[in-house]
Amino acid sequence: MDEQREVQVKNPCHRPVFIILTAVIAVGIIIVVSISVVQNKRISQKYKYGIVLDAGSSHTSVFIYEWPAEKENNTGMVRQTHTCNVKGKGISSYSANPEGAGMSLQECMEEAKQKIPVRRHLETPVYLGATAGMRLLKMEDEDASEKVLASVGRSLQKYPFSFQGARIILGQEEGAFGWITVNYLSDNLRTATGTLGALDLGGASTQITFVPKQEIESQDNAIDFRLYGNDYHLYTHSFLCFGKDQVLRLSLAEKFHSMIDSTLLRDPCFHTGYNLSKKYVDVFDTPCIKEKSASPKDFFHVGEGVWVECQNSVRKVFNKSHCGYSTCSFDGVFQPSVEGKFGAFSAFFFVMDFLNLTSGTLHEAKLKMKRYCATPWKEIVQRYPSIKEKYLSEYCFSGTYILTLLEDGYKFTSNNWKDIQFIKKIGDSDAGWTLGYMLNLTNMIPAEAPDIPLMAHGGYVSFMVLFTLLIFLLFFLAFLYYRRSTRTAQKDII
Numbered sequence: 001m002d003e004q005r006e007v008q009v010k011n012p013c014h015r016p017v018f019i020i021l022t023a024v025i026a027v028g029i030i031i032v033v034s035i036s037v038v039q040n041k042r043i044s045q046k047y048k049y050g051i052v053l054d055a056g057s058s059h060t061s062v063f064i065y066e067w068p069a070e071k072e073n074n075t076g077m078v079r080q081t082h083t084c085n086v087k088g089k090g091i092s093s094y095s096a097n098p099e100g101a102g103m104s105l106q107e108c109m110e111e112a113k114q115k116i117p118v119r120r121h122l123e124t125p126v127y128l129g130a131t132a133g134m135r136l137l138k139m140e141d142e143d144a145s146e147k148v149l150a151s152v153g154r155s156l157q158k159y160p161f162s163f164q165g166a167r168i169i170l171g172q173e174e175g176a177f178g179w180i181t182v183n184y185l186s187d188n189l190r191t192a193t194g195t196l197g198a199l200d201l202g203g204a205s206t207q208i209t210f211v212p213k214q215e216i217e218s219q220d221n222a223i224d225f226r227l228y229g230n231d232y233h234l235y236t237h238s239f240l241c242f243g244k245d246q247v248l249r250l251s252l253a254e255k256f257h258s259m260i261d262s263t264l265l266r267d268p269c270f271h272t273g274y275n276l277s278k279k280y281v282d283v284f285d286t287p288c289i290k291e292k293s294a295s296p297k298d299f300f301h302v303g304e305g306v307w308v309e310c311q312n313s314v315r316k317v318f319n320k321s322h323c324g325y326s327t328c329s330f331d332g333v334f335q336p337s338v339e340g341k342f343g344a345f346s347a348f349f350f351v352m353d354f355l356n357l358t359s360g361t362l363h364e365a366k367l368k369m370k371r372y373c374a375t376p377w378k379e380i381v382q383r384y385p386s387i388k389e390k391y392l393s394e395y396c397f398s399g400t401y402i403l404t405l406l407e408d409g410y411k412f413t414s415n416n417w418k419d420i421q422f423i424k425k426i427g428d429s430d431a432g433w434t435l436g437y438m439l440n441l442t443n444m445i446p447a448e449a450p451d452i453p454l455m456a457h458g459g460y461v462s463f464m465v466l467f468t469l470l471i472f473l474l475f476f477l478a479f480l481y482y483r484r485s486t487r488t489a490q491k492d493i494i
């Protein structure tokens with residue numbers, strides 16, 4: 001009996017060291033398995049989708065966004081996977097035929113059905129936001145604007161997605177969501193290391209949004225956000241009628257008032273040799289022009305190509321006569337001094353990119369514009385045969401308007417000109433208000449910072465390798481210890 005008990009006591013598996021070693025190994029294996037399960041969930045991740053329609057004054061675009069389902073609240077996770085340009089003009093041009101507005105969206109929405117996996121259709125939200133074109137139509141004919149919105153709403157409801165509404169967004173929203181988009185895509189919101197101002201130029205309105213150093217004197221221009229645990233106090237303004245198509249009309253109307261021969265409009269913002277018969281209504285039929293001058297049905301639009309005179313004529317569009325605040329941009333609108341870096345997108349980019357003015361100094365930009373505007377129309381048409389003549393004819397005017405708006409309107413100078421980056425996209429996604437609008441409506445940007453991930457991928461791999469090696473070492477030590485203990489026990493018995 002005594003002999004048997006002695007053998008049992010000496011069994012090495014029952015010794016404390018061995019038990020501790022086995023427990024450590026077991027815990028180690030559990031940790032390694034748990035971490036690898038949690039970490040590798042990422043591989044089998046599912047994606048979610050969202051659709052935003054940007055119903056602009058000149059055209060409508062459909063944007064499809066995608067993000068990993070489990071990382072909804074992490075910054076930088078949403079990206080644009082597809083975009084479709086609706087054929088034809090913007091929805092506000094369908095005021096006389098509202099049904100046409102809804103029908104115009106069909107082709108792009110069919111495309112969206114193909115691009116988004118069928119199992120995600122029902123839960124995919126669809127938002128339509130209309131901007132300045134519809135704001136102007138509402139001012140002119142509220143009933144027509146409601147019919148157009150109802151038509152696009154009916155059309156979008158026919159698709160298997162989750163329709164969330166079609167509405168005219170406010171100018172402040174357009175500015176603020178554009179700012180959120182560029183800062184989200186640049187990963188500035190999580191890091192809080194400074195933000196990028198946003199400059200958006202459309203056909204019918206333009207927006208400026210940034211974090212100012214000065215106090216915001218007008219409440220209409222102030223917006224507050226708390227994003228990822230940081231507070232932002234933004235200045236924003238949307239100038240209705242200051243999109244480039246409306247300013248062209250304003251500028252032509254201004255020239256009409258001082259014309260001697262009302263059938264001949266001489267224009268320094270168009271190239272020499274440009275001569276086209278245009279309709280008077282095409283200039284004046286907009287609520288942006290208050291004073292309609294009595295003119296004939298048609299007129300000849302004749303180019304003169306003189307940049308300095310063009311800039312003088314564009315300057316007349318900015319009303320600087322009154323300002324009820326310490327500083328104003330124009331039209332009596334309060335604006336603090338521009339601050340920090342800016343991203344300038346949509347027509348700011350299209351025009352400056354075409355004119356090769358996205359880099360260089362303000363002085364160089366002016367010299368290039370002078371040369372470009374003085375180039376005869378015949379030469380311009382030959383140089384750019386693939387560009388539609390209507391667009392081509394307007395670049396001298398548009399470039400001049402952009403330089404004047406930025407320098408005389410917003411008060412950028414040759415010193416901070418380099419702080420303006422003309423951008424189309426950041427990564428895969430277009431700069432514009434649509435992404436910020438969707439992030440806001442889906443609550444995808446939390447007010448407080450989300451939890452930091454367990455560990456970065458590099459750290460995870462190193463941890464797993466080291467931990468596995470450690471477990472092997474422990475196994476080996478346990479084996480050596482077991483062998484030595486059994487040998488000693490056998491010797492003791494003998």
Ligand SMILES: Nc1ccn([C@@H]2O[C@H](COP(=O)(O)OP(=O)(O)OP(=O)(O)O)[C@@H](O)[C@H]2O)c(=O)n1
Binds near residue numbers: 206347
């Ligand atoms: N490749 C392109 C695309 C567009 N445009 C012009 O740029 C202007 C504005 O385009 P966009 O930013 O798309 O304006 P919208 O969103 O339609 O207008 P808004 O924001 O004012 O509603 C329009 O005059 C359009 O003709 C351009 O010159 N070159």
Ligand SMILES: [Ca+2]
Binds near residue numbers: 056057131201202203
């Ligand atoms: Ca726009």
